[in-house]
Amino acid sequence: MTDPSPRVQFDPAAMDGAAFYRVLNSVVVPRPIAWVCSRSAEGVVNLAPHSFYTVACVEPPVVQFTSVGRKDSLRNVEATGEFTVSLTPEWLFEQVNATGTDFPPGVSEAEECGVTLEPSERVGVPRVAGSPVAVECTLHATLRLGDSTVVLGRVQLVSVWESAVRDGRPRIEQLQPLARLGGNEWSTLGEVREIKRISYRRWAGDPAIGEGVRGD
Ligand SMILES: Cc1cc2nc3c(=O)[nH]c(=O)nc-3n(C[C@H](O)[C@H](O)[C@H](O)COP(=O)(O)O)c2cc1C
Secondary structure (H helix, E strand, C coil), X not given: CCCCCCCCCCCHXXXXXXXXXXXXXXXXXCEECEEEEXXXXXXXXXXXXXXXXXXXXXXXXXXXXXXXXXXXXXXXXXXXXXXXXXXXXXXXXXXXXXXXXXXXXXXXXXXXXXXXXXXXXXXXXXXXXXXXEEEEEEEEEEEEECCEEEEXXXXXXXXXXXXXXXXXXXXXXXXXXXXXXXXXXXXXXXXCCCCCCCCHHHHCCCCCCCCCCCCC
16 A cells, blocks of 8 residues: 655654654554663652664564653663563553653652562562663663763563463463553554464475574
8 A cells, every 4th residue: 555645755854852762662663661770979869761772682672762852761770780661451551651750860750650569589679660661771881972961780580470371371461561642642462463474485485494583
């Protein structure tokens, strides 16, 4: 399907930065949400959602989130070298949003928003008890890019509720992740489709090959 209407062009060089940010947020979608938990040097536990979040490296396992500006999460991770990322499940929608409120540094969002935390296994920062997945990280590096800082976390452990793991793999139906869209829009999972990646040998019709294409 092609759309015959002309394209609207959004040129960062011709736009106000905030306006372009809104456009980018509306087209890089849907984004997973990292519920980043960190602790300040003074011991205050912080919890904040970050949708600029993805896997940065496979070996070693590294995840990344981006702090737009210098926020408490970034300052805390720099100070202690540790953080956890909890998956944001559908059933905690309001709480996830509430922890994005710009509380002052001395306030613990988790306490304020009624989010129960529990101790992690490998790092001194807690994880969200009501989330099926926690990724425990130590700080690998930070990368300053203009007004933002990419935080790279070396993954020390991923823990998943047993009820959400089948045949050794966490199952999306149990995780029910929220995702972030543009504006104030969020989304839930929707239809899950499956398809196998096609190796070139198969594509080219080599009859000698069987299954075993690495799927990711
Ligand atoms: C769903 C959602 C996703 C967000 N993603 C980001 C993000 O990727 N980067 C960022 O800097 N702020 C993001 N924010 C805003 C922060 O969560 C917000 O500024 C928060 O107050 C930061 O908390 P902190 O100062 O305790 O770190 C997001 C907010 C929401 C609700």
